[in-house]
Amino acid sequence: GEDVEQSLFLSVREGDSSVINCTYTDSSSTYLYWYKQEPGAGLQLLTYIFSNMDMKQDQRLTVLLNKKDKHLSLRIADTQTGDSAIYFCAEIGVKTSYDKVIFGPGTSLSVIP
Amino acid sequence: EPEVTQTPSHQVTQMGQEVILRCVPISNHLYFYWYRQILGQKVEFLVSFYNNEISEKSEIFDDQFSVERPDGSNFTLKIRSTKLEDSAMYFCASSRENTGELFFGEGSRLTVL
Numbered sequence: 481g482e483d484v485e486q487s488l489f490l491s492v493r494e495g496d497s498s499v500i501n502c503t504y505t506d507s508s509s510t511y512l513y514w515y516k517q518e519p520g521a522g523l524q525l526l527t528y529i530f531s532n533m534d535m536k537q538d539q540r541l542t543v544l545l546n547k548k549d550k551h552l553s554l555r556i557a558d559t560q561t562g563d564s565a566i567y568f569c570a571e572i573g574v575k576t577s578y579d580k581v582i583f584g585p586g587t588s589l590s591v592i593p
Numbered sequence: 594e595p596e597v598t599q600t601p602s603h604q605v606t607q608m609g610q611e612v613i614l615r616c617v618p619i620s621n622h623l624y625f626y627w628y629r630q631i632l633g634q635k636v637e638f639l640v641s642f643y644n645n646e647i648s649e650k651s652e653i654f655d656d657q658f659s660v661e662r663p664d665g666s667n668f669t670l671k672i673r674s675t676k677l678e679d680s681a682m683y684f685c686a687s688s689r690e691n692t693g694e695l696f697f698g699e700g701s702r703l704t705v706l
Contacts (some may be wrong), residue, residue, distance in 0.1 A: 491622035495627045511692055511693045513693055513694075520699075521700075522597070522684055522686075522698050522699045522700055523636065523684065523686075523695070524697065525662070525694055525695065525696075528646070528693070528694065542692060544611055556683070568636060570693065571693075572693035579624075579641040579648040579649035579691055580626075580638045580641055580649050580651070581626075581638065581693045582638065583636040583637075583638075584629075584635070585634070585635045585636060586636070
C-alpha cells in the first residue's frame with residue numbers, strides 16, 4: 481500500500497542547516513507536503529511542492545524532490561531553537577485518492593543552543 | 594486569522610462509553626477530516642467528508658465510528674463504544690479544496706480507562 485517513511489530523530493546546532501528526508505512509495509503522488517507540529521499543537525502546513533517541480537524555496541526553507549527515487553527533503557537554513565518540532569512529510573495523489581493525505585511518522589528535530 | 598477549533602481538549606472516559614468530539618472548521622472550507630495520533634505513532638487518516646457525506650474512510654473507521662455535520666458550522670466524530678485502543682489525540686482538519694492543504698485544530702486528547 482501507499483507509505484511514507486522518515487527518519488525519526490534529528491539533532492542540529494543552532495545556526496546550522498537541518499535536512500529532513502522522506503521517501504514515499506506512490507509514484508502517482510501529485511502534491512507533497514511538509515507539516516510542522518509544535519508540542520501540544522496541531523499540524524501546521526509549512527510548504528508543499530507539486531510533483532512536476534524539482535525544487536521550491538521559501539525563505540529559510542528549501543524543498544527538493546527527486547521523483548525518480550521518490551525522495552523528498554526539507555532543508556532549514558540557519559536553524560533556530562524555535563524550529564524544534566516534529567516535521568511530517570505527507571503526500572496525496574491518484575492512488576491514495578485526493579480525499580486523504582498520507583502522513584509519514586514524523587521527524588523530531590532538536591536544536592541545540 | 595481563521596482557525597479550526599476543537600472541543601473538548603481532553604476527555605477521559607470509561608471503556609464502553611460513547612464519546613463525541615466536536616470541531617468547528619474554518620467557515621468557507623468545504624472538506625472536513627478526522628485524523629488520530631496515538632502517542633508516539635503516526636498521524637492516521639480516519640475519514641474525509643464532503644457535501645454532507647463521507648468521501649473516504651480508513652480501515653480504522655469501523656462501525657463504532659460515525660461523523661456528522663449537524664448544522665452549518667459543527668463537524669463531530671462519535672465513537673459509540675470506546676475501547677482502550679481508542680486512546681489517542683484526535684485531530685480535526687478542514688480545507689477549501691481537496692489538494693491536501695489542511696488546516697488542523699489543536700486536537701482532542703481521548704483517554705479511555
